[in-house]
Amino acid sequence: MGVGPRIHTSDLALGFDTGRTTVDNNTFSYSNFLGEPTVNYTSDSPSQGGWGGTFNVLDSSKKKFKFIVNNFNGSAGSGQGWRSFTWDLRAYSGQSVTISATVEVPDLSPGTFAWIMMGQTNTHTNNVSGAGQYLGYSAASEKVSKTTTTTEHITWSGTLGNSGTASQPSGHVGFTLWYNGGTSGIDSYVEVSNIQIELKSHETPFVNGTRSDTTALKDLARNCTIDLDSMSFDSAANMEFDGTDDIIDVTGFTQPSNPNIYTAEAVLKLDSHNSDTNLGSLIINNYSSLHGWIFYLKGPSGKLGIRHHYNGTSGAYDLVYNTAINTGEWYHLVATDDNVTVRLYINGTQVTSTSSVTGTNYSGQPKIGAWSASGTARIDGEMPITRIYNKALTSSDIKSNYEVYKNRFNLS
Numbered sequence: 001m002g003v004g005p006r007i008h009t010s011d012l013a014l015g016f017d018t019g020r021t022t023v024d025n026n027t028f029s030y031s032n033f034l035g036e037p038t039v040n041y042t043s044d045s046p047s048q049g050g051w052g053g054t055f056n057v058l059d060s061s062k063k064k065f066k067f068i069v070n071n072f073n074g075s076a077g078s079g080q081g082w083r084s085f086t087w088d089l090r091a092y093s094g095q096s097v098t099i100s101a102t103v104e105v106p107d108l109s110p111g112t113f114a115w116i117m118m119g120q121t122n123t124h125t126n127n128v129s130g131a132g133q134y135l136g137y138s139a140a141s142e143k144v145s146k147t148t149t150t151t152e153h154i155t156w157s158g159t160l161g162n163s164g165t166a167s168q169p170s171g172h173v174g175f176t177l178w179y180n181g182g183t184s185g186i187d188s189y190v191e192v193s194n195i196q197i198e199l200k201s202h203e204t205p206f207v208n209g210t211r212s213d214t215t216a217l218k219d220l221a222r223n224c225t226i227d228l229d230s231m232s233f234d235s236a237a238n239m240e241f242d243g244t245d246d247i248i249d250v251t252g253f254t255q256p257s258n259p260n261i262y263t264a265e266a267v268l269k270l271d272s273h274n275s276d277t278n279l280g281s282l283i284i285n286n287y288s289s290l291h292g293w294i295f296y297l298k299g300p301s302g303k304l305g306i307r308h309h310y311n312g313t314s315g316a317y318d319l320v321y322n323t324a325i326n327t328g329e330w331y332h333l334v335a336t337d338d339n340v341t342v343r344l345y346i347n348g349t350q351v352t353s354t355s356s357v358t359g360t361n362y363s364g365q366p367k368i369g370a371w372s373a374s375g376t377a378r379i380d381g382e383m384p385i386t387r388i389y390n391k392a393l394t395s396s397d398i399k400s401n402y403e404v405y406k407n408r409f410n411l412s
Contacts, residue, residue, distance in 0.1 A: 005403035008393055014253055014366065015220035015265075015387035018239050019408070032218040035205035036233045041197040046085040046174055053083035053177075053187070061208050064193035069177050071187055081188065086121055086174030087197055093162035096201040099173050104151040104191045116190060117176045119143035119156040120169040142169055153194075155203045173197055204237045220387070224252040230373065241369045243272065243380025248368035255286075255363060256390040260339040260356055263389035264295040264306070265398075267405055270327045270381040273302040279377035283333065284386065285367045292362025295335050296377070297325065304344055306335040308357060316357045319344060323351075327381075330409035332402045338392035347411050348402030350395060 018033040042063045046055065052070030069081040089097060103116055119142045144156040161169030179188045194206040204211075213229040217239075227249040232242045240246075256262060266283045274281040280299025286292045290309040298305045298320050305320035321344050325331050334345040343353045368386055370378040385405070393401075405411060 005400040007401055007404050008389075008397040009220075011389050011391040012221040013256065013262075013388045013390045014224050014250060016217050016226055016385070017220065018217065018384040032220055033239075034211055034216050034218070035207070036200075036237045036239070037211050037213045037216045037228055038196075038198045038200060038204045038207060039210050040207050041089060041199075042087060042195045046087055047172065048083065048085055050083040050176070051081055053081065055085055058191065059193070062193050063195040063206075063208060064191065065195065066189050066191050067175060067177055068187055068189040069179060082176065082178040084121065084174065084176040086172040088172055089160050089197065089199075090162045090171030092199055093160050093171055095160050095199050096157065097160045097173060097197065098155065098157040098200050098203050099195070099197045100153070100155040100203040100206075101175075101195040102151060102153045102193045103146050104193075106189075106191060115178055116146040117143045117178075118146070118154055119173065120158055120161065121172045121174070121176065122168060122170055157201055157203075202235045202237055204233075219250075219252075223254065224250050226250055238382065239384065240382050241379040243274070243378050245373075246378065247370040247373055248386075249373075250365050250368070253365050258339065259292075259310070259362070260337055260358060261390070261392055262293070262337055263387070263391065263393045264293070264335045265385070265387040265389070265393075265401065266295070266333050266383055267330065267385035267409060268333065268379070268381060268383040269330045269409075270297070270302060270325070270379070272327055272380045273297070273300055273324075274377060274380065275300040276377050279371065281379045282367075282369065282371050282377040283379065283383070284388065285371055286388070287362055288364050292364075293337075295333075299377075302327070304333055304335075304346060304351070306337075306342060306344060308337075308342075310357055317342065317354055319352060319354045321346070321352045330411055332405050332409075332411055334393070334398050334401075336392040336398075345395075345398050345402075348399045348406075 044057050044060050053068050055068060056066040058064040058066055067085050069083045071081050099118060142158060144154050146152055146154055160171050162171045177190060196206050214225050214227050216228050217226045219226055230245060230247045232240050232246050234240050264284050276299040279296050281297040284295040287294050287309055292309060294307045296305050301324040303320050303324045307318040308316045310316045319342055332347050336343045337356050339356050341353050342356050343350050
């Protein structure tokens with residue numbers, strides 16, 4: 001069997017890819033993008049209320065619990081029970097909140113669960129066992145229910161309250177379980193794993209604790225630290241550039257020994273063109289004080305370009321392809337310099353070239369998606385892939401990279 005196209009990895013100096021794959025139970029598997037930075041507020045000690053019951057922590061690293069509900073009906077064959085397990089987030093009243101988890105009713109658990117509700121309660125009494133302390137939900141909007149015995153990954157999002165009445169959310173987020181049809185004197189239970197409570201309007205991949213701005217996205221070359229502190233994420237937790245104040249900062253990057261040999265690569269889809277007539281939308285800014293290069297989409301129409309500044313000379317060359325790229329479409333964009341010829345590629349095909357120049361290199365750190373933290377020339381759209389190589393990729397290398405991305409992004 002032949003080997004299909006592969007991503008070129010030799011001499012990679014910096015790169016990222018936010019791609020992810022879906023695995024069992026709608027969870028996500030990430031190799032280099034661990035997910036949007038977040039904090040998981042789930043502790044190993046939830047509050048309890050309702051009738052009798054308790055919990056066991058089965059795996060703290062996965063926030064996996066066994067929630068146990070005591071049977072309280074004396075009639076054999078018609079046992080009933082309910083209990084709530086919640087976490088107190090009243091200190092964050094008014095903020096968005098999302099709770100997600102994988103819920104399983106094991107075959108060995110007796111009884112039939114009428115429902116397992118996950119969301120925000122409307123009343124709360126801490127660590128109470130006994131009649132009259134049911135932790136209900138104020139409305140359908142405050143909960144998501146699971147009524148089957150299959151293993152399911154479920155999610156609920158809302159706005160945190162702070163007190164709780166018969167009709168208002170309390171700021172306590174978690175689970176309320178109710179079962180019937182059990183056997184008198186025999187308790188029932190569910191197992192819940194990957195519980196994540198985060199102050200966001202959408203779910204992100206599970207983390208036990210904190211996923212920081214500087215650990216969420218890994219450098220493919222394992223050389224640099226990529227900082228997402230100034231980045232935005234959409235409702236599906238996909239990274240995006242908002243065209244206003246988003247930028248990716250990099251530290252630990254080592255500039256190549258030969259400043260005239262490199263490759264800049266990106267896969268992107270613009271939501272709009274930048275009206276800046278000088279630079280437009282900056283893909284990679286590897287420049288300062290008239291040294292280095294800029295990979296960009298020239299404004300206001302979005303024409304692919306590469307600009308070099310060597311030895312303090314402004315615009316030693318500024319190669320721009322005359323045809324603009326369209327908004328709303330995915331593109332694979334590449335610039336190469338082999339110390340003889342500079343080339344631009346769009347979707348695997350060379351579109352223009354010019355002669356290279358000789359000079360000294362930029363000694364700083366590249367910035368991705370904008371000129372600087374406070375500057376203009378920003379990307380507005382999605383750019384899940386960026387790479388810098390310390391070599392000029394050949395046309396066959398670039399074609400191979402393009403073929404890998406073609407189906408993933410529906411490239412032309």
